Amino acid sequence: MNEKIQENGYNANNIQVLxxxxxxxxxxxxxxxxxxxxxxxxxxxxxxxxxxxxxLAGYCDHIKIIIHPNNAITxxxxxxxxxVDMHPVEKKPALExxxxxxxxxxxxxxxxxxxxxxxxxxxxxxxxALSKKMIATIKRDGKIWQQTYAYxxxxxxxxxxxxxxxxxxxxxxxxxxxxxxxIDYKYDILSKRLKExxxxxxxxxxxxxxxxxxxxxPIVNVYHSENGLIDFIHYLDESRQVLMPExxxxxxxxxxxxxEIALEYNDSYIENVHTFVNxxxxxxxxxxxxxxxxxxxxxxxxxxxxQGYFDKVKFDISGDDFREGLTAILSVxxxxxQFEGQTKTxxxxxxxxxxxxxxxxxxxxxxxxEHPKETREIFNKVVLAATARHAARKAREMVLRKTVFNxxxxxxxxxxxxxxxxxKCEIFLVEGDSAGGTAKQGRNRxxxxxxxxxxxxxxxxxxxxxxxxxxxxxxxxxxxxxxxxGTPDDPKAxxxxxxxxxxxxIMTDADVDGSHxxxxxxxxxxxxxxxxxxxxxxxxxxxxxxxxxxGNKKVYCWSDEQRDKILSEWKQNYGDRNIHIxxxxxxxxxxxxxxxETTMNPDTRFLNRVSIENAAEADRIFSMxxxxxxxxxxxxxxxxxxxxxxxx
Numbered sequence: 042m043n044e045k046i047q048e049n050g051y052n053a054n055n056i057q058v059l060x061x062x063x064x065x066x067x068x069x070x071x072x073x074x075x076x077x078x079x080x081x082x083x084x085x086x087x088x089x090x091x092x093x094x095x096x097l098a099g100y101c102d103h104i105k106i107i108i109h110p111n112n113a114i115t116x117x118x119x120x121x122x123x124x125v126d127m128h129p130v131e132k133k134p135a136l137e138x139x140x141x142x143x144x145x146x147x148x149x150x151x152x153x154x155x156x157x158x159x160x161x162x163x164x165x166x167x168x169x170a171l172s173k174k175m176i177a178t179i180k181r182d183g184k185i186w187q188q189t190y191a192y193x194x195x196x197x198x199x200x201x202x203x204x205x206x207x208x209x210x211x212x213x214x215x216x217x218x219x220x221x222x223x224i225d226y227k228y229d230i231l232s233k234r235l236k237e238x239x240x241x242x243x244x245x246x247x248x249x250x251x252x253x254x255x256x257x258x259p260i261v262n263v264y265h266s267e268n269g270l271i272d273f274i275h276y277l278d279e280s281r282q283v284l285m286p287e288x289x290x291x292x293x294x295x296x297x298x299x300x301e302i303a304l305e306y307n308d309s310y311i312e313n314v315h316t317f318v319n320x321x322x323x324x325x326x327x328x329x330x331x332x333x334x335x336x337x338x339x340x341x342x343x344x345x346x347x348q349g350y351f352d353k354v355k356f357d358i359s360g361d362d363f364r365e366g367l368t369a370i371l372s373v374x375x376x377x378x379q380f381e382g383q384t385k386t387x388x389x390x391x392x393x394x395x396x397x398x399x400x401x402x403x404x405x406x407x408x409x410x411e412h413p414k415e416t417r418e419i420f421n422k423v424v425l426a427a428t429a430r431h432a433a434r435k436a437r438e439m440v441l442r443k444t445v446f447n448x449x450x451x452x453x454x455x456x457x458x459x460x461x462x463x464x465k466c467e468i469f470l471v472e473g474d475s476a477g478g479t480a481k482q483g484r485n486r487x488x489x490x491x492x493x494x495x496x497x498x499x500x501x502x503x504x505x506x507x508x509x510x511x512x513x514x515x516x517x518x519x520x521x522x523x524x525x526x527g528t529p530d531d532p533k534a535x536x537x538x539x540x541x542x543x544x545x546x547i548m549t550d551a552d553v554d555g556s557h558x559x560x561x562x563x564x565x566x567x568x569x570x571x572x573x574x575x576x577x578x579x580x581x582x583x584x585x586x587x588x589x590x591x592g593n594k595k596v597y598c599w600s601d602e603q604r605d606k607i608l609s610e611w612k613q614n615y616g617d618r619n620i621h622i623x624x625x626x627x628x629x630x631x632x633x634x635x636x637x638e639t640t641m642n643p644d645t646r647f648l649n650r651v652s653i654e655n656a657a658e659a660d661r662i663f664s665m666x667x668x669x670x671x672x673x674x675x676x677x678x679x680x681x682x683x684x685x686x687x688x689x
Contacts, residue, residue, distance in 0.1 A: 053126040053135040065143065065170040066193065069220055072167045079652065081221050082230050084171065087164030088116045088212050093238060093320055095120030096245045097374070101209075105248040106231065110256050111215065112224045113174075119209040122181030125199060134199045136177060136186070140169045141193060165212070169193050171220050178202075178211040192217065226253070228260065233658045236264050240276070241320050241372055243269030270303035270370050277315075277657060278368050280665040281307040284422060285415040289408050293400035297376050298393060300400045302333070304369035306419050309664070310426075310505045311568060312364040315657045317372040318380075318388050324575065324656055327381070327388030329373045332397030338363050340405045341423070350420040358427050365426040370657075373397065429505055452517040456481045456491040467544030468521060469582070469641070470494055472558050476628035480548070483633035483641060490542065492521050497558055501565050502667035515565065524570065535572045545573060546648065548582035548640065550627040563651065564667050567659065574651050583647040584631070584640045588623040591615060597639050599647060 065072055073080040073087075085106065095101035101120035108114060124135035131138050143166050169175045170193035179186040185203035189196050216224050228251045235247045243266050251260040266272045274288045288305040316323045316330050323329070338360040345351050351358055373393060381387040409416045451457060454477070460466050468490040471477040477493025484491060499512045509515055519525075523541040528534045547562050549555035559581060566579055573579050585597040587604045591611060598604040604622070611620060625631060631639070640646050653659050 053124050053128045065167050066220070069167075069171055073171070076221050078223070078225075078227070078230075079654070081216060081224060082226065082234075082654075084168045084214070084216060085114050085116070085226070085231060086234065087168050088114070088214070089238075090320070091165055092116060092118035092120060092210070093242060093245075095210075096242055097319075102244065103246045103248070105250065106235065107250045108226050108228065108231070108253050110253050112226050112253065113213060113215040114226065115211065115213045117209065117211045119207065122179045122208050122210050123177070125179055125181065125186045134188075136179060136188060136199060137195055140166055140175070140177060140188075140190060141195065142166060166193070168212075168214055171217055172214040173217045175212065175214040178213075180205050180207045180209045180211075228254065230654050232262055232264075233655045235262075236276075237273075237322075237655060237657060238320060239264035239266045240269060240273035240370075241317060243267060243272075270301055270372060273370050273657075274303045274305055274368060277313070277370075277661050278305065278307055278664075279661070281309055281368070283307045284366075284418045285412075289405070291401060291404040293404065295396045295400065296392070298396050299374040300329075300397055301372045301374075302369065302401065304367060306366050306422055307368060308422075309366050309502075311366070311502075312361075313368045313660050314364075315370050315660070316388075317370070318375055318378050320372075322656060323380075323386055323388050324653075325381075325387035328390055328392075328394040329371055329388050329397050332394035333369070333371050333401055334360065334364070335394070336398040336401035336405065340402045340409075341419075344406065344409045344416075345420055345423070348420075350424065354424060354427060356427070356431050358423065359430070362423050362427040362430060366422055371397070429507065452492065452520050454493050454517065455521050456484075458486060458488050458490045460488045463541055464543050466490065466542045467546055468492055468542040469546045469548045470518070470562060472549040472555060472628070476548075476550070479628065479631065479633050479636055480641070483635075483637035485637075485641075489641065490521070492517065494518075494558075494562075497554075498561050498565060500561055500667055501568050502663060509565075509569065518565075522570075522573075524573075535570055537572055537576075540573075540578075543578050544580060545578050546580045546582050548584070548628065550629075551584055551586055552626045555627070560666070564663055566651070567653075567663055571653070574653055577650055577652070579651040580648040581651060582640050583649060584625060584628060584636075586625060588625065588635075590621045590623070591619055 069076055070080065073083045089104070089106065092101060092104045095118055096104070101118045103119050105117040106114065107117075123139055126135060127133065128135050128138050131142075169190050172193075173191060175190040177188050177190070183204060183206065184201050185205050186199055187197075187202045188199040218224055228249070232249055235249050239245060239247050245265070247264045249260075249262045249264070254260060271288055271290055284306040288303045291300070291302040291304075293300050314330065314333070316326055316333075318327070318329065341363045342358060345358070373388075375388070375390060375393060377390075379389040381389045454474075456477075458466055465488050467488060469480055469484070469492070471480050471491055471493050474493050474495070477491055480491045480493075494514050494517075496514075498514045499509060501509050501515075521541070522545065523539040525536040525539070526534070528536050547559050549558045563579075563581075566574055583599060585599050586601070587598040589596045589598060589604065589607055589611070596607050598607060608620070608622075623630075628636060628640075638645060
């Protein structure tokens with residue numbers, strides 16, 4: 042590694058300063074998205090991205106992340122180590138420049154890093170600014186260097202604390218509780234992201250150590266993938282029936298833009314394409330996705346026409362037919378990525394579309410010619426999808442154009458609110474007419490709307506598109522929300538311009554059936570209205586589990602622990618005379634006043650906002666839990682159901 046350092050000339054001269062740091066603590070959400078759970082975990086990703094960038098540059102193959110008992114984080118890598126020599130312009134150590142000045146780093150210099158993720162010099166300095174303590178330990182040039190920071194400012198000088206023949210960077214940080222109201226690092230959230238990164242960067246070993254849950258016996262997981270995207274797609278489709286023995290793997294490079302794709306077809310009705318740019322999940326797609334879809338449709342259609350697969354089909358085959366049952370992972374490495382927005386969810390580089398298009402066309406053509414058996418299976422699937430689409434065309438048109446999207450008539454069961462500003466309005470999707478009636482009585486008519494749903498809605502994971510849109514309950518949801526399908530950029534995308542509510546609250550019974558209905562509704566939102574989840578509009582209500590009464594005194598409890606605590610306090614203070622406990626199994630057991638007081642009143646209720654931390658992992662779990670394959674579902678339940686309570 043030391044030889045590589047000398048060859049590349051990675052020193053203080055490579056560190057470029059663009060502007061200062063003060064605004065980060067004043068407006069942290071502008072830099073890390075928010076100060077909630079997502080923003081807190083984003084701090085780890087920003088430090089981690091620096092280590093991954095070292096790996097992409099060929100200087101690092103092992104990264105270790107430690108969750109400490111005090112919710113501090115340590116990220117260790119065996120890369121070159123951040124430069125520690127004096128910066129020629131700033132007259133400070135390069136390490137201090139990188140950690141204290143916004144937009145300072147080696148990523149702007151393409152001789153140092155060909156590609157990079159993170160926030161391009163924003164990341165690690167932001168983490169420092171939002172930490173009450175940070176310790177940077179650097180191994181390079183035969184020495185161990187260390188410097189300590191607090192709230193973004195150095196509190197010690199850079200000093201040598203030892204000697205070593207190793208190289209690398211260690212960053213320890215403690216998030217600032219004045220910025221983050223709740224500091225609680227979740228092992229599951231971090232492990233899913235690290236597993237994803239190991240798939241996207243084959244050959245790199247990433248180690249996660251959780252000392253928080255059990256300091257004496259830490260949980261250790263090691264993530265390593267030799268086959269990269271092929272392993273990733275196997276992981277995503279493990280609960281689906283695939284149509285080919287091995288995924289199609291495509292790799293190519295043009296104009297310093299590296300393209301890597303794995304794809305395969307399965308027996309589902311859903312298109313699952315996950316796109317990444319420099320390891321960043323571009324959930325809104327962009328030019329790389331457009332190039333991929335264009336190449337897939339054109340190449341498949343040309344081959345199908347030439348081989349006579351469509352001779353007996355009396356109607357046109359559309360792009361949607363080629364993507365039904367497709368799972369694909371598209372990863373591109375771009376030296377100068379242009380993202381739309383700070384959150385980097387959509388790639389804007391126009392040149393990438395053409396490069397992806399040409400690479401996919403070339404490799405896919407070879408595959409179709411060289412694998413006749415698999416190709417026949419794929420085209421049989423395509424023809425079946427097209428036939429089903431055509432057979433249901435009239436029904437779909439009626440649903441999509443008349444009943445749902447162009448009709449001004451709202452569902453008859455909807456009890457609407459009088460407010461018209463969507464940002465002030467909320468709608469409750471309520472299980473059953475009985476609970477719906479109680480909710481209508483208890484609500485605030487000014488801003489709360491109620492839509493009762495009849496029974497369990499369709500499991501969209503097992504249903505073709507036209508079946509979904511023929512479902513009355515699903516049509517009612519579309520109509521009530523005011524959303525439509527089709528945007529100028531994508532005919533299949535959800536159009537939320539006329540969305541009528543910015544809070545969509547799922548309210549079901551606190552029993553097994555209620556949980557099942559909630560899961561079915563969430564599956565529908567994830568597959569067909571993901572944009573609403575991504576924008577933070579979807580919530581799950583939390584009705585209380587118990588009411589405890591003694592005389593005129595009453596308390597509601599949302600957990601068994603809360604119930605036991607209240608009972609213990611009451612018995613200690615008042616004795617156990619006339620204490621009554623009511624277990625709410627359904628919303629219908631509460632009257633309108635109780636339902637308002639506990640579950641619907643914005644001042645007293647608890648709502649769980651639905652979010653997607655990791656789209657690929659969410660896709661895998663939904664397909665596993667709601668699909669046909671039983672063994673993976675059983676295994677998931679056994680691993681995650683730590684304590685099962687069975688109502689009798």
